[in-house]
Amino acid sequence: MSKFYQNMKKLFNFLKNKFLPFHVIIFFMFIYIPLLVVIFLSFNSNVINMMIWDGFTFDWYKSIFGFNTQLDEDAVYLESTDQLLNALKNSIIISTTTTIISTFIGTCLALAMVRYKFRFKAFYNALVYLPMIIPDIVLGISLLIYFVTVGVKLSIYSIIIGHCTFLCSYVFIVVSSRLAGMNDELEKASNDLGGNEIYTFRKITFPLIFPGIMGGALLSFIISMDDLVITYFIAGVDSTTLPVFIYGIMRRGIKPEINAIASLMIIFSLIVAALGIYYRSKKL
Amino acid sequence: MPRTLISIDNACKTYDTPEGGKVNALKDINLNINYNEFVTLLGPSGCGKTTLLKTISGFESLDSGDIKIEGKSIINTPSYKRPVNTVFQNYALFPHMSVKKNITYGLDINKSLDKAEKDKKFNYVLNLINLEGFENRMPHQLSGGQQQRVALARAIINEPKILLLDEPLSALDKKLRSNMQIELKNIQNQSGISFIFVTHDQEEALSMSDRIIVMENGSVSQEGKPEEIYYQPKNKFTADFIGETNLINGLVEEENGLIKFKNENFEFHLTKDFQQYINKKVTFSIRPEQFFTNDVPKESNPYISNFNVEVIQRLFFGPNIKIVCKIKNQIFHCLLKISDQETIKLFEKNKKISIYFDVTKIKLFE
Numbered sequence: 276m277s278k279f280y281q282n283m284k285k286l287f288n289f290l291k292n293k294f295l296p297f298h299v300i301i302f303f304m305f306i307y308i309p310l311l312v313v314i315f316l317s318f319n320s321n322v323i324n325m326m327i328w329d330g331f332t333f334d335w336y337k338s339i340f341g342f343n344t345q346l347d348e349d350a351v352y353l354e355s356t357d358q359l360l361n362a363l364k365n366s367i368i369i370s371t372t373t374t375i376i377s378t379f380i381g382t383c384l385a386l387a388m389v390r391y392k393f394r395f396k397a398f399y400n401a402l403v404y405l406p407m408i409i410p411d412i413v414l415g416i417s418l419l420i421y422f423v424t425v426g427v428k429l430s431i432y433s434i435i436i437g438h439c440t441f442l443c444s445y446v447f448i449v450v451s452s453r454l455a456g457m458n459d460e461l462e463k464a465s466n467d468l469g470g471n472e473i474y475t476f477r478k479i480t481f482p483l484i485f486p487g488i489m490g491g492a493l494l495s496f497i498i499s500m501d502d503l504v505i506t507y508f509i510a511g512v513d514s515t516t517l518p519v520f521i522y523g524i525m526r527r528g529i530k531p532e533i534n535a536i537a538s539l540m541i542i543f544s545l546i547v548a549a550l551g552i553y554y555r556s557k558k559l
Numbered sequence: 560m561p562r563t564l565i566s567i568d569n570a571c572k573t574y575d576t577p578e579g580g581k582v583n584a585l586k587d588i589n590l591n592i593n594y595n596e597f598v599t600l601l602g603p604s605g606c607g608k609t610t611l612l613k614t615i616s617g618f619e620s621l622d623s624g625d626i627k628i629e630g631k632s633i634i635n636t637p638s639y640k641r642p643v644n645t646v647f648q649n650y651a652l653f654p655h656m657s658v659k660k661n662i663t664y665g666l667d668i669n670k671s672l673d674k675a676e677k678d679k680k681f682n683y684v685l686n687l688i689n690l691e692g693f694e695n696r697m698p699h700q701l702s703g704g705q706q707q708r709v710a711l712a713r714a715i716i717n718e719p720k721i722l723l724l725d726e727p728l729s730a731l732d733k734k735l736r737s738n739m740q741i742e743l744k745n746i747q748n749q750s751g752i753s754f755i756f757v758t759h760d761q762e763e764a765l766s767m768s769d770r771i772i773v774m775e776n777g778s779v780s781q782e783g784k785p786e787e788i789y790y791q792p793k794n795k796f797t798a799d800f801i802g803e804t805n806l807i808n809g810l811v812e813e814e815n816g817l818i819k820f821k822n823e824n825f826e827f828h829l830t831k832d833f834q835q836y837i838n839k840k841v842t843f844s845i846r847p848e849q850f851f852t853n854d855v856p857k858e859s860n861p862y863i864s865n866f867n868v869e870v871i872q873r874l875f876f877g878p879n880i881k882i883v884c885k886i887k888n889q890i891f892h893c894l895l896k897i898s899d900q901e902t903i904k905l906f907e908k909n910k911k912i913s914i915y916f917d918v919t920k921i922k923l924f925e
Contacts, residue, residue, distance in 0.1 A: 464651040466638050467616055468665035468717065478664075482655050 310541055317534035325531040335535035356532065362520035363536070369431060369516060370499040373438040378492040380439070381446025382484075388447070389454040390462075406441035407448075414441060415508035422509060429511035437509045438499045445498060446491035453487025486554040493551035497544055561593035564753050565615070565721060570624035572610055572777075584610040586777040588624070592721070592755065597747050599756045599764040602774035603800065608757045611774075612723050615755065616645045628720060644714035645723045649730065650706045652698040658709055659694040665717040684712040687746055704735045711743070715750055724756045728763065740767055761801050765789060773797050795924040798844045805891050807843050811836040811923070820923075824889040827864045829918060836923050844922045847881065847894035850914045852905070865915045866891070873906045882906050884914070 317336070321329030334344040338356060388400060406414065418437045419429075427433050461483070465475040503518040510519050517540075521533065572585040584607045592598050600608040613619040615626060617638025625632050633641055644665070652661050660667075662684060666677050685691055688708035698706055707727060714722055724743075728736045744767055747754050758764055764771050765785045773780040773788060773796075781788060781797045792798035799806060809822035811833060818829040818836075820843055868884035868891060880903060882893045893914055897903060906912065 458649070458651060460647050460649060460651040461653060463618055463638075464645070464647060464653070464713075465664070466618075467643075467645045468713065469639050469668045470664075471637070471639050474668060479653060 313534050314538040314541065316531070317538045319531060319534070322531070325534065335530075335532040336539075338532050339535055339539075356530070358515070359517075359520060359532070359536065362515045362517045365431060365514055366500055366517040369434050369438065370496050372435050373442055373499045374492050374496040376435070377439045377442035377495050378446050378488060381443045381491060381495075382450050382488055384443065384447045385451035385454055385484075386480075389451050390459065403444050403447050405444075407444045411502075411504035415505040418505065419508040429509055429514070431511075431514045433509045433511065434506055434514060434516065437505055438502065441505070442495040442499060445495050446488075449491035449494060450484060450487045453484045453490075457483050489554040490551045493547050493554070497547050497551075501540075501544075561596070563591045564594045564596075564629065565592045566590070566627045567611075567615075568625045568627070570611070570614065570626065571622045572607075572614065572619065573622055583777045585614070585621075588777075588779060590772065590779070590782075592753055595751050595753060597744070597754045597756065597767060597769045599758060599768040599771045600774055601758060601761060601764040601771050601801075602780075603759055606774040607777040608759075608774050609725060610777075612645075612725055612755065612757050615641075615721070616643055616723050617641050642720040643723060644717055644719040644721075645725065646707075646710050646714050646727045648726045650698075650710040650727075652706055652709055652713075654698055657695050657697055658690065658701070661698065661709055662694075662712045662716055664713060680716055684716045687715075687749065688712045688742075703731055704739060707731060707739060708742075711746065715746065715752060718750075719752060721753045721755060724754060726758055727756075728758075729760070736763075743767065765801070771801075773800065775800075792844070792922060795842050795844070798922060798924065803847050803892060803894075804844050805847065807845075807889060809841060809843060811839055811841055813837050822889070824887040825866060827866075827918070830862060832919070833923055836925070839925055841923045841925055844924065845916060845920075847892045848879075849920055850891070850893040850895065850916050852895060852912065852914055860917070862918045863915055864918050865913050867911060867913050870906050870908055870910045870912060872908070873903075875903065880906060884912070 316325055318331050318333070319325060319328055320332035320334065321327050337344050339360070384403060388396065388403070415437075418433075418440070421427075422429060422433050422437075427436075457480075461479050462475050465479045466472075470478065501518055502516075503522060506516050507519050507522070510516060515523070517536075567588055567590040570585050570588040571583075574582045574584050576582055586607075588607075588611060600611060602608045610619060614621050617633075617636065621634060626634055628642060653664065656664070659681065663677060663681055666672055666680065672680075681694075685694065688711060690705060690708055690712070693701065693705065698709070701709065707730075710727070727743075728739050731739060740763060743754075743756075756764075756767065765788075768785055770782060771785055771788045772782040775796050780800075781793045783791070788797060788801055792801065792804075795806065798804045807822065809820050811829065812819050812821055818831065818833055819826050820829055820833075820841070866886055868886050870882055870884045871890070872883040874881040874883075878896065878898075879894050880897050882895060884891050884893065891914070895906075
C-alpha cells in the first residue's frame with residue numbers, strides 16, 4: 276500500500292516537474308497563436324486567397340495609409356478601403372469622446388460613493404454595477420428601443436451615449452477601488468493643516484487617485500473601441516464602427532488588408548493595456 | 560494664575576449604532592485647558608476621548624454645548640480655519656510628497672509667507688525633530704519613529720494654539736516610544752504650544768502630562784495632576800484604570816467604638832477618617848507597592864496593619880519582585896523592593912509570610 280502511495284507520489288512529482296512548464300507554454304500558445312497568425316498573414320502577398328502564403332510584402336500596410344500599390348489593384352476582393360477607414364475614424368472619435376465623458380462621470384460617482392454617506396447608498400451602488408452585469412445584447416436592444424421611442428436619430432452620438440451608460444461603471448469600479456485603498460485620514464490631515472475642500476482635492480486626493488483614473492480611462496477606451504454587440508444595435512447608417520464594419524463584411528470576403536488593420540489594433544491594444552496595468556499597479 | 564486657552568462647556572454628542580441604538584459618546588463634558596499645558600485624555604477605548612479630540616479639531620460636530628478658544632466659539636468654524644493641528648495615530652503623511660513638502664504643507668497654503676521665512680521655519684522644526692538631511696526622502700523611506708516626527712513637525716510648523724495628538728505613539732515599539740515621550744515633552748516645552756494628548760496607556764499619561772483627564776463612558780471620571788490621579792483616585796474606575804490596584808469588596812462596621820473593614824476572608828481596623836463608610840458596602844483599594852514586609856513594630860506606628868498570607872506565585876522583575884498571595888480565597892498582588900538574592904528566598908511558593916500596609920494610605924469607594 277505504502278509502495279503504491281510512493282509510486283503515485285513519484286508519478287505526481289514527475290508530472291509536476293515535466294508537465295507543468297509544458298502546460299504553461301500550451302496555455303499561452305492557445306491564446307496567442309491566433310493573434311500571431313493574423314500578424315503573420317498581414318505580410319502575405321497572395322491577392323486571391325489570404326490563407327495561402329505567397330511571399331512577403333508591406334503593401335497591405337501601405338494601402339491602409341492611402342498609398343497605391345500593385346497588390347491593392349490586383350486584389351479580387353470588393354473595394355472596401357474607404358469604408359474601412361471611415362469606420363476606423365468613427366471608432367476613434369467615439370472611443371475618445373466616450374472615454375472623456377465616462378471617465379469624468381465615473382470618477383465623480385466614485386468620489387461620491389466612497390467619500391460621502393447618504394441614504395440608499397447601497398441601492399445606488401448596486402445600480403452602478405448593473406450595466407456591467409446585464410448581458411450586452413439586452414443592453415443593446417433596450418438602448419435601441421429607448422432611442423427610437425424618445426426619437427434620437429441613430430448616429431455617432433447615439434453610440435457615444437450608449438457606450439457611456441456602461442463605461443461609467445467600469446471607470447467607477449477602477450477609481451473607487453483606488454479611493455477605498457486610500458487612507459481618508461490624508462484628506463483630514465490636509466483639512467487640519469488649513470486646506471479647504473478644493474485645495475485638498477487638488478493637492479491630495481487627485482494626485483493619489485490619478486493612476487486609477489488613468490487606468491479606468493484606458494480600460495474604457497479599449498472597451499469602447501472593440502465593442503460590437505451593443506454598438507451593432509445602436510449604430511446608424513453612416514456611423515459604422517470598425518468592429519461592426521468588420522463583422523458586416525466577414526461573409527462577403529474582405530481584402531487581406533484587414534489583417535494589417537487587425538495587427539495594428541492588436542499592437543495598439545497591447546500598448547494601451549500595458550499602460551493601464553502600469554498605472555493601476557502604481558503604489559499609493 | 561494659569562490663563563484659560565480653550566474651554567469646553569456642556570459638550571454632548573450621541574452616535575447612532577448600526578443596530579439602531581444610541582451611544583452617548585460625550586456626556587456633558589466641561590473642561591478648561593490652559594496656555595502651555597500638556598493635558599492627557601486617558602481612558603479605555605470607547606470612552607469618548609477620541610471623539611472629544613475630533614470635536615476640537617472639527618472632524619465631528621457637537622449635538623449641544625460649546626467649545627471656545629480664547630473666548631471665541633469655534634463650533635461653526637470649519638476645521639481648516641481652526642487654530643488647531645492634529646498629529647494622527649497613523650501619521651497620515653502624504654505618500655506622494657517628500658518630507659519637506661509634507662512639513663511645509665500648511666505653510667504653502669498660506670501664501671503670505673515669503674520663501675526665506677518659510678525656509679527659516681522649516682529648518683527650525685527640522686532641527687527640532689532631529690531629521691536634518693532627510694528633507695528629500697519620501698515617507699515610505701522613513702522608519703516609524705521618523706515618520707512620527709515628520710507628522711509632528713508638519714503640525715507644529717503652523718504654530719497652532721493647540722496641538723492634538725491622537726495616540727501618536729501607539730504604533731512604535733517600546734524603546735522608541737519612551738524616547739519619543741521625552742522628545743515630545745521637550746518639544747512641548749520649547750514650542751510653548753498646549754498639547755492635548757490622547758492615550759489609553761496610563762504609564763505614558765503619568766510620565767508626560769501636566770494634567771490628566773480620566774474619561775469613562777463619555778464623561779470625566781477624574782482630573783488632576785498625575786500624582787493626584789495615582790495616589791488620590793476618587794472612584795473605583797480611576798483606581799482600577801490607573802496603575803495596578805487590589806480591589807476588594809467588603810463591609811465597614813463599628814464594633815466597640817472601633818471601625819472595621821470586614822469580608823468573609825479577613826478583617827482589619829480602620830482609622831476614624833473612614834467613619835462616613837460605617838455600615839456601607841465598600842470596595843477597598845490598595846496598590847501593590849503599598850505593601851511591605853519589613854517588620855515594623857506595631858507600637859511605633861499604630862496605623863500599620865498586617866495580613867498573614869500564603870505565596871502562590873512570584874515574578875522576578877529585577878529591582879522588584881511581584882508576589883501573588885492569598886488569605887483564604889482572597890488574592891492579593893504585592894510589589895516588593897528587593898536588593899539582594901537572599902531576600903528572594905523568603906518568598907518561595909507556598910511559604911507563609913506577613914505583609915504590612917499603612918491603613919491611612921488605603922482608599923475606600925462605595
